Amino acid sequence: MASFNASIRESGTASIIDISGDLDAHTSIQLEQVIQSLIDKGRTNIIVNFSKLNYISSAGLGVFMSFIDEVRSKGGDIKFASMPDKIFQIFDLLGFPLLYEIYDDEKKAIDKFQTTAS
Amino acid sequence: MKKSIRLTYFLLLALLIGEVLHLAIDIGLFYAGEARAYLISFGILFLKDFLATVVVAAIYVLIRRQIEASALPDSVAWVEPEVALKRGAILLVLIIALLAIYSALFKPSDFNPEDEILAASPQTIYTVFKSHLSVLTFGAYLLALFIVVERLILFRRLRHTKSNFILMAVFLALGSIATMGSKKGDALNVLAVAFLSIAGLMMFVNLFRLSWILLIKRDEKIRAIFLAPIIIGGIIIGVDELQLADHFTAYSFPVSVFLRGLAVFGVLYLVVTLFSLLFYLPTSEAFERKSSEVKNLYAMSKFITDVFEEEKIYNSLVSYARQACGNSSMVWLDVYHPYSKAPEQVESEVAKKLPNVQWRSLNHELGFFKTVAQQNISLEEIHRFSRKADFIWKHVAEQKSLVRIDDVENDVRFGVPVSSVKRLWRRIKATPASPNGIGSIVSVPLLARNNLIGVLCVAKDVEYGFVKEDLELITTFADQAAVAIDNSRLIRELIDKERLQQELSVAQKIQLRLLPQSQPRLDGFELDGVSYPAYEVGGDYFDYIYIDQQNRMLGVIIADVSGKGTSAAFYMAELKGIVQSLAPIYSHSPKEFLCRTNETIARGLEKASFISALYGILDTHEHMLRLSNAGHCPAVVVQGDEARLIKMKGLALGLDKGALFAQHISETHITLNQGDVVVFYTDGVIEAVDKHGEQFGYERLMEVTRQSRQSSASEIKSQIFHAVNAFTNDGGAVKDDLTIVVLKRCAV
Numbered sequence: 001m002a003s004f005n006a007s008i009r010e011s012g013t014a015s016i017i018d019i020s021g022d023l024d025a026h027t028s029i030q031l032e033q034v035i036q037s038l039i040d041k042g043r044t045n046i047i048v049n050f051s052k053l054n055y056i057s058s059a060g061l062g063v064f065m066s067f068i069d070e071v072r073s074k075g076g077d078i079k080f081a082s083m084p085d086k087i088f089q090i091f092d093l094l095g096f097p098l099l100y101e102i103y104d105d106e107k108k109a110i111d112k113f114q115t116t117a118s
Numbered sequence: 119m120k121k122s123i124r125l126t127y128f129l130l131l132a133l134l135i136g137e138v139l140h141l142a143i144d145i146g147l148f149y150a151g152e153a154r155a156y157l158i159s160f161g162i163l164f165l166k167d168f169l170a171t172v173v174v175a176a177i178y179v180l181i182r183r184q185i186e187a188s189a190l191p192d193s194v195a196w197v198e199p200e201v202a203l204k205r206g207a208i209l210l211v212l213i214i215a216l217l218a219i220y221s222a223l224f225k226p227s228d229f230n231p232e233d234e235i236l237a238a239s240p241q242t243i244y245t246v247f248k249s250h251l252s253v254l255t256f257g258a259y260l261l262a263l264f265i266v267v268e269r270l271i272l273f274r275r276l277r278h279t280k281s282n283f284i285l286m287a288v289f290l291a292l293g294s295i296a297t298m299g300s301k302k303g304d305a306l307n308v309l310a311v312a313f314l315s316i317a318g319l320m321m322f323v324n325l326f327r328l329s330w331i332l333l334i335k336r337d338e339k340i341r342a343i344f345l346a347p348i349i350i351g352g353i354i355i356g357v358d359e360l361q362l363a364d365h366f367t368a369y370s371f372p373v374s375v376f377l378r379g380l381a382v383f384g385v386l387y388l389v390v391t392l393f394s395l396l397f398y399l400p401t402s403e404a405f406e407r408k409s410s411e412v413k414n415l416y417a418m419s420k421f422i423t424d425v426f427e428e429e430k431i432y433n434s435l436v437s438y439a440r441q442a443c444g445n446s447s448m449v450w451l452d453v454y455h456p457y458s459k460a461p462e463q464v465e466s467e468v469a470k471k472l473p474n475v476q477w478r479s480l481n482h483e484l485g486f487f488k489t490v491a492q493q494n495i496s497l498e499e500i501h502r503f504s505r506k507a508d509f510i511w512k513h514v515a516e517q518k519s520l521v522r523i524d525d526v527e528n529d530v531r532f533g534v535p536v537s538s539v540k541r542l543w544r545r546i547k548a549t550p551a552s553p554n555g556i557g558s559i560v561s562v563p564l565l566a567r568n569n570l571i572g573v574l575c576v577a578k579d580v581e582y583g584f585v586k587e588d589l590e591l592i593t594t595f596a597d598q599a600a601v602a603i604d605n606s607r608l609i610r611e612l613i614d615k616e617r618l619q620q621e622l623s624v625a626q627k628i629q630l631r632l633l634p635q636s637q638p639r640l641d642g643f644e645l646d647g648v649s650y651p652a653y654e655v656g657g658d659y660f661d662y663i664y665i666d667q668q669n670r671m672l673g674v675i676i677a678d679v680s681g682k683g684t685s686a687a688f689y690m691a692e693l694k695g696i697v698q699s700l701a702p703i704y705s706h707s708p709k710e711f712l713c714r715t716n717e718t719i720a721r722g723l724e725k726a727s728f729i730s731a732l733y734g735i736l737d738t739h740e741h742m743l744r745l746s747n748a749g750h751c752p753a754v755v756v757q758g759d760e761a762r763l764i765k766m767k768g769l770a771l772g773l774d775k776g777a778l779f780a781q782h783i784s785e786t787h788i789t790l791n792q793g794d795v796v797v798f799y800t801d802g803v804i805e806a807v808d809k810h811g812e813q814f815g816y817e818r819l820m821e822v823t824r825q826s827r828q829s830s831a832s833e834i835k836s837q838i839f840h841a842v843n844a845f846t847n848d849g850g851a852v853k854d855d856l857t858i859v860v861l862k863r864c865a866v
Contacts, residue, residue: 024853025682025683057682058679059726065728069725094769095769099773099778
């Protein structure tokens with residue numbers, strides 16, 4: 001089983017979280033901590049890059065749900081980028097595209113944050 | 119047993135007969151007057167000496183047997199040295215008193231030095247009785263002393279100890295016997311002198327066997343120092359002041375030689391003992407400490423393997439450490455509580471528990487120490503000290519090594535050192551220098567498998583109160599306790615785990631009861647379903663709901679609660695309650711039903727949780743299935759020999775409170791012909807992987823369903839399940855709960 005990893009990159013006002021491996025009930029705690037640390041620092045413009053993610057379970061999806069209200073109430077957002085088809089299908093099935101902005105390219109998400117800011 | 123009693127009686131009889139005969143001879147001699155000289159020359163002295171030897175020998179054996187019989191079962195020495203000394207002193211004082219009273223009452227009871235025939239003949243008949251009384255009391259006492267000294271000398275014997283002692287006793291006895299027939303004033307013959315010289319030489323060899331002294335306690339030694347002079351003095355007074363030596367001689371010359379020999383040896387041995395006691399006294403404390411350390415260590419290690427209650431280990435660790443470092447030392451144990459939770463949460467918990475120290479360490483780890491056992495110091499005092507000296511705990515937690523402060527007041531880690539003048543002044547005023555008067559302190563971490571369990575603090579009111587040996591001992595105690603605490607925690611974890619396992623199996627049984635127990639019986643339709651949780655309990659749910667009384671309409675639902683395990687199982691139970699009550703009300707529209715279900719359940723779900731659900735209402739009269747999908751896997755429908763997925767838009771339950779959900783959910787109606795099959799399933803089927811990590815996927819599911827479409831609903835369900843199993847066999851895995859429900863319109 002591929003291990004999970006989450007790392008942060010900064011790009012202007014946005015923070016990009018690169019996630020890779022399997023995001024399941026166990027590894028989701030790791031992602032929670034990463035997102036919490038960004039919120040603690042006041043960086044609420046969050047983009048999650050899925051390009052290297054292999055698997056996501058419902059508990060993994062729950063992580064985004066648990067933070068989205070807080071992030072949006074602080075004027076930020078969580079946007080998704082570069083999702084592999086397999087992952088997108090799961091998001092799509094549950095109706096996540098209705099709740100989150102999903103971009104095929106990370107750049108578009110960054111641009112979106114910048115235009116909203118200005 | 120019988121034999122030994124017989125021997126005792128025989129000895130008593132010998133003693134009695136010998137003594138009576140001897141006394142009779144002495145009385146006879148006293149009244150014989152002028153005939154004495156004639157009788158003596160007749161060899162009566164040999165008879166007297168023989169009888170006296172028998173009496174003394176009988177007394178010796180009797181006393182020896184008595185002492186041996188009263189000894190403790192495993193006592194090598196038969197007697198406790200200090201107890202023997204005490205009893206000996208009391209007994210001696212009593213005997214001297216008895217003889218002194220006798221002498222005072224029956225005067226004159228001594229010898230007439232003017233008498234020519236016997237050199238010193240008894241003045242009165244009382245003198246004769248006194249001689250006999252002396253031997254029977256004082257003489258017997260000397261014999262007893264000899265036996266006790268023998269046991270002490272043989273204690274922890276070396277190779278030659280015993281033979282040396284026997285040689286001395288034998289030569290003393292031989293020397294005495296060689297003088298048989300002598301009367302008072304006679305010079306010793308050559309043989310006697312030779313034997314007694316050897317005996318005297320052997321005495322010096324035996325005098326210095328004192329190994330028992332090392333092993334008696336310090337206060338026992340002090341008592342012994344006071345008791346030994348009493349006995350020494352008593353013997354000297356007895357021999358000298360009461361002229362008992364003369365009476366011994368009057369009793370029997372050889373007995374007198376022997377008893378005087380014993381008296382000399384006894385006094386010399388006691389004198390040597392006295393000096394040795396004085397000599398060993400200063401070092402005895404150190405010796406005792408060492409042996410108590412060993413004892414404590416042994417007790418501690420034994421305790422640790424026996425006890426699994428943490429509280430008990432805490433308390434005994436503190437007790438042992440205090441015993442080891444002096445009873446006045448202040449000892450306490452702080453248990454370390456690391457925290458990985460959010461900071462605000464920890465702080466409120468910390469405030470509640472009143473810990474010693476709390477901080478955020480270098481690597482953002484939060485933790486605090488809490489005192490669980492203390493002696494000679496109050497919790498309040500510990501808190502006061504720890505506020506000043508929190509660096510100790512910080513150091514222990516971060517470095518996991520010992521902290522030692524020799525002079526609390528002058529240590530730079532406490533801030534500005536106090537000048538010595540000021541310190542002296544404070545001491546004069548008797549204000550405690552540091553809080554609660556801690557002068558020096560040692561804090562040792564308790565480590566088990568490199569995890570910090572706690573810290574053992576030992577403090578003294580003086581500066582420089584600890585030596586290297588103390589530190590080693592405290593560390594040993596701490597290490598042992600750490601292992602014990604770790605063990606007890608592991609055991610408790612195991613017990614907890616077992617209990618959890620039991621409770622989970624109960625939960626599993628309950629959850630199985632929440633799923634349909636039998637298949638619904640409907641005209642023209644077959645249904646069957648199965649659910650396997652990935653763990654003991656799961657978040658998958660399927661159910662059949664009888665919507666009307668006539669068995670015409672049937673609700674079929676399949677749902678998947680996000681997450682796994684216990685929390686999912688609770689939501690699944692909640693969902694069942696809602697579904698069962700709402701389904702009969704919204705009997706015609708699955709879309710309406712799911713909207714209401716979402717509104718109801720969204721309020722009860724955690725933010726991170728959601729439920730995907732697929733709901734169908736089957737109308738058996740119209741052969742119609744009305745479907746609505748809330749974010750669930752699309753149903754597989756096989757009509758004719760063609761399989762397809764019924765893809766529909768819709769949000770999962772709980773993601774949105776109402777408006778967005780209602781806006782996007784849709785409804786589809788499917789008319790089922792004879793032989794048509796509909797399969798509901800959860801993502802456990804789709805996401806099952808083989809050994810290469812490839813998913814089972816929709817295509818395989820549709821293909822299996824299509825191929826088995828001719829079978830019964832129950833058979834199709836089994837076929838799908840076996841197909842998934844076969845796929846994951848050999849290194850693959852079903853990652854999630856797995857549920858399959860099959861609906862089939864019978865082909866008549």
